[in-house]
Amino acid sequence: MTKKPTTALLAFIVATLFFSCAKHEYFDAYGGELPGNNVIIQADGTLGPYSLEVASGSSVTFVNDDVKPHSIMRTDNVSIVTNVIPSKGFYKFKNDALVGSFPYKSLLDSSIKGIIIITP
Numbered sequence: 001m002t003k004k005p006t007t008a009l010l011a012f013i014v015a016t017l018f019f020s021c022a023k024h025e026y027f028d029a030y031g032g033e034l035p036g037n038n039v040i041i042q043a044d045g046t047l048g049p050y051s052l053e054v055a056s057g058s059s060v061t062f063v064n065d066d067v068k069p070h071s072i073m074r075t076d077n078v079s080i081v082t083n084v085i086p087s088k089g090f091y092k093f094k095n096d097a098l099v100g101s102f103p104y105k106s107l108l109d110s111s112i113k114g115i116i117i118i119t120p
Contacts, residue, residue, distance in 0.1 A: 037059065037060045039052055041063065041066050041085070041106070042066065043067065046112070050115070053117040054117070054118055055118070063089075064088065069084050069087060069108060070084070070108050071108055072105070075104065098118050099119065101117050
């Protein structure tokens with residue numbers, strides 16, 4: 001004689017399957033990669049965090065939670081340059097050769113500034 005699963009057990013199984021397959025909106029479309037070092041352009045036009053320290057070879061993801069698009073550029077206009085990041089979009093930056101402190105700004109809103117420190 002087999003027992004029928006209870007409603008609670010069935011609900012638990014369905015919820016477990018649903019949440020184990022859900023992906024965060026900032027994951028890459030091809031999947032499998034966990035979020036790493038993120039710089040969030042917040043809805044009020046501020047950054048979180050203002051200063052971010054990462055190891056050389058790490059990637060930095062600029063996430064735009066603002067309603068306006070943004071484009072990030074290093075103040076020397078060379079090392080860090082992003083495409084226009086649409087509202088609720090993101091841009092992943094990685095350069096294995098950079099080491100040092102890199103101040104940057106938004107080209108579309110000069111009040112948004114930050115610094116990325118890349119250590120060896």
